[in-house]
Amino acid sequence: MGGDATGAGERQHAPGHARVAELRATPHPPGVALDGFVPPFPPRHTGRLPLPELLRRARRNFLEVWSADQFAQEAISTRVLAQPILVCNSPATVQAAFIDEAAALERKSPQMRHALEPLLGDGLFISDGLVWRERRRAVAPVTHASRLAELAPAMSVAAAERAEAWAALPPGAPVDMLAQMAELAAEVICRTLFGRRLGADAAREVVSAFARYQAVVPQIDALSLLGLPDWLPRPRPWRLRAEVRRIHAVVDRLIAAVMAGRDDGLSVVGAMAAAGMDAAACRNETATLFMAGHETSANAMAWAWFLLSQAPDAAARLRDEAAAALGGRPAAWEDLPRLPFARAVVEETLRLYPPVPLLARTASAPVDIAGHAVPRGGIVLAVPWLLHRNPRLWDRPDHFLPERFLAGRPVRHAYIPFSLGPRVCTGAQFALAETVICLSTLAQRFAPRLAPDARVAPVCRLTLRPGEALPMLLDRAPA
Numbered sequence: 001m002g003g004d005a006t007g008a009g010e011r012q013h014a015p016g017h018a019r020v021a022e023l024r025a026t027p028h029p030p031g032v033a034l035d036g037f038v039p040p041f042p043p044r045h046t047g048r049l050p051l052p053e054l055l056r057r058a059r060r061n062f063l064e065v066w067s068a069d070q071f072a073q074e075a076i077s078t079r080v081l082a083q084p085i086l087v088c089n090s091p092a093t094v095q096a097a098f099i100d101e102a103a104a105l106e107r108k109s110p111q112m113r114h115a116l117e118p119l120l121g122d123g124l125f126i127s128d129g130l131v132w133r134e135r136r137r138a139v140a141p142v143t144h145a146s147r148l149a150e151l152a153p154a155m156s157v158a159a160a161e162r163a164e165a166w167a168a169l170p171p172g173a174p175v176d177m178l179a180q181m182a183e184l185a186a187e188v189i190c191r192t193l194f195g196r197r198l199g200a201d202a203a204r205e206v207v208s209a210f211a212r213y214q215a216v217v218p219q220i221d222a223l224s225l226l227g228l229p230d231w232l233p234r235p236r237p238w239r240l241r242a243e244v245r246r247i248h249a250v251v252d253r254l255i256a257a258v259m260a261g262r263d264d265g266l267s268v269v270g271a272m273a274a275a276g277m278d279a280a281a282c283r284n285e286t287a288t289l290f291m292a293g294h295e296t297s298a299n300a301m302a303w304a305w306f307l308l309s310q311a312p313d314a315a316a317r318l319r320d321e322a323a324a325a326l327g328g329r330p331a332a333w334e335d336l337p338r339l340p341f342a343r344a345v346v347e348e349t350l351r352l353y354p355p356v357p358l359l360a361r362t363a364s365a366p367v368d369i370a371g372h373a374v375p376r377g378g379i380v381l382a383v384p385w386l387l388h389r390n391p392r393l394w395d396r397p398d399h400f401l402p403e404r405f406l407a408g409r410p411v412r413h414a415y416i417p418f419s420l421g422p423r424v425c426t427g428a429q430f431a432l433a434e435t436v437i438c439l440s441t442l443a444q445r446f447a448p449r450l451a452p453d454a455r456v457a458p459v460c461r462l463t464l465r466p467g468e469a470l471p472m473l474l475d476r477a478p479a
């Protein structure tokens with residue numbers, strides 16, 4: 001990204017930098033002391049990109065706009081066409097923007113709002129002001145940590161069913177792990193929201209519609225960059241509208257079933273309706289929870305399988321831990337304290353491949369962030385993709401080293417996969433429980449291997465995905 005850097009220093013390239021920029025990661029040889037490996041990331045340029053190239057890259061893959069030295073910078077102040085932008089890339093600047101100045105920086109970016117509005121309406125994820133406050137109050141408690149003991153059985157059952165489905169396939173069967181994890185996460189969220197199974201066909205339909213939605217949604221909001229007002233309608237490709245119709249049809253069908261009393265009385269949708277939410281709000285919040293809660297967890301789990309497939313020592317440690325704690329049965333809520341390595345794998349996965357790689361806000365009033373003046377209408381970003389790989393904050397920032405999360409907690413606000421401040425993810429504890437339960441349950445029986453011809457490259461759409469698919473072979477776990 002272009003811009004004047006402050007607090008900067010030249011990034012020291014690790015020896016073998018050229019190798020780490022390769023898209024294909026080199027597996028860690030088994031039996032060697034675990035010292036991590038460097039999974040793929042897009043090549044990093046040096047110097048400033050000309051504007052047309054910057055915009056081309058932003059449209060194609062937002063991860064490609066950052067130069068090597070920007071990872072170490074505390075803040076990047078720049079302007080793209082008419083739009084002033086400040087990127088916060090240190091604990092202090094992130095705290096200043098997302099906590100200290102949260103009131104003036106509550107509103108999401110025009111790009112995010114226009115990208116998601118067709119799907120989510122005024123849903124919590126993109127609303128602000130009074131609507132956001134009211135919805136947050138209604139929605140946050142439904143997946144709160146205090147309810148997890150009640151919600152976690154849905155995770156265990158969905159993971160156990162996936163294990164049975166995998167066991168029915170021949171050893172080494174090819175699967176698209178990204179789709180597998182998307183269907184698993186959709187099952188979990190569906191049972192949570194609707195108190196019932198989504199059903200294989202509906203799961204597949206909704207998962208592919210979400211993937212296609214992400215593929216067609218514009219990655220940059222050109223009108224805002226040109227300084228045009230927010231109220232001007234943005235073009236909506238017909239394919240985008242078609243995917244929205246598909247997703248809404250499934251969501252509406254499920255809401256209708258709950259309203260007709262066909263849930264088990266525990267569903268989140270039932271609780272929202274009982275709290276007096278009208279039909280439109282109920283649909284928007286359901287779509288929000290569905291989107292926020294399945295894409296993100298699915299990408300995290302898919303990335304974890306990829307990383308484990310390249311780090312046999314970590315995979316063996318995860319498997320041994322699960323076998324000792326669970327003895328072959330599915331993981332449950334009560335098991336979580338005995339699965340610390342699985343949790344560390346998830347946390348390290350979220351560091352390297354944060355499912356939400358970019359947090360964006362619009363200033364509703366002029367603010368000062370650590371000496372950087374942001375005018376009204378300016379965009380303030382925190383980019384977990386950058387912050388989580390800042391060499392001033394992380395030892396060997398590009399290496400996969402789950403053990404770093406066993407050794408202690410990261411520096412405060414250096415690690416923000418779930419955001420921070422008043423708009424922090426309401427499902428963070430839910431997601432951590434879900435991913436640990438699913439990975440530990442499945443790792444006891446399976447050791448997925450990357451398909452020999454697979455090319456894995458992180459791509460930023462609305463979420464950070466390992467490309468359009470993740471081809472893996474479902475090997476059985478060694479006895």
Ligand code: HEM
Nearest residue numbers: 125292293296297300355356417418419423425426427431
């Ligand atoms: C690994 C999984 C997940 C990750 C990495 C993640 C990450 C995030 C992030 C970064 C945000 C804030 C975005 C911003 O500040 O602009 C967010 C918001 C949100 N997340 Fe999650 N999330 C995950 C799973 C979930 C789950 C499972 C649920 C619900 C069951 C959920 C519900 C929400 C909601 C409702 C919001 C909007 C909060 C608001 O704006 O007030 N998320 N999530």
